[in-house]
Amino acid sequence: MDWYGGKPRCAGQAIIVAIDSSDLDRLPVAKRELHAMLADESAHGAPVLVYANKQDLPQALSAAQISNALDLVAIKDRQWHIQACSAQTGTGLIEGMEWVSNRIT
DSSP states (O other): OOSTTTOOOOOOOEEEEEEEETGGHHHHHHHHHHHHHSSSSGHHHHHHHEEEOOSSSTTOOOOHHHHHHGGGGGGGOEEEEEEOOOOOTTTTHHHHHHHHHHTTT
């Protein structure tokens, strides 16, 4: 399924993506869609926050493993950050938002 569709979303100040760290099968799709969003001119230079969600689950990949699977090191034209989190418990959510708020004007 093509979530992004290659259509411009908006000229926002940041890109925030939540990844299901326990769904290994969807990581290639998430990688493709993330990099498609980053190639969109309307998102030029916007910092990227990736939430590695569901860290409360035993089968969840670590934030470092998610970073590798998404090839975040290939992002050279903007700042990016990966934040381990659990939407279920709230762990890591504030830290991610603080990172974003420190990078937007």
